[in-house]
Amino acid sequence: KAGVTQTPRYLIKTRGQQVTLSCSPISGHRSVSWYQQTPGQGLQFLFEYFSETQRNKGNFPGRFSGRQFSNSRSEMNVSTLELGDSALYLCASSFSGVGWQETQYFGPGTRLLVL
């Protein structure tokens, strides 16, 4: 079974631009969660999607949004990029979407640099 894939792996943008990141979960997994990792703040939860519905959202501004498609693939979008958005963005998938009460499988991440 293929693992969780994320595209692109690396991205350079400038302030004010917007960016869309993609995550394809393991086949059969219906829950996708997104995380931001920075040296200063560590790992932080962005949001979780299950069956195309956002079930949970972390404490991030409205510039951060996401969606999930019927095939469970998910995208996250960041509008009006700021320097502080430079980070590693990770997604994780799980089978039944019972929050984190089951093993999470992480993708390799997308490293975003905002100049």
Next chain:
Amino acid sequence: KNEVEQSPQNLTAQEGEFITINCSYSVGISALHWLQQHPGGGIVSLFMLSSGKKKHGRLIATINIQEKHSSLHITASHPRDSAVYICAVEYNDMRFGAGTRLTVKP
């Protein structure tokens, strides 16, 4: 104050040593996870605990719900165990510790 505290922040050991990493949390949780992150960023989920103890190979994880504390033990440590170990708790959303950077020297 971070709801999830890990100690130590950094740990250097010689190959073969017994390693303990600690995680304390301040909120009631549904589950606690131990994650391993290697250089380059990839994260692997090692354990999910809601009570008691779990063992996988040389890794052992324990949790004491009453004391709000969990430990990750590595027996007979090896240089390939060098990574950042992160404790995560499920509480409304997910909360993460800052991580423990482990370096095992041959």
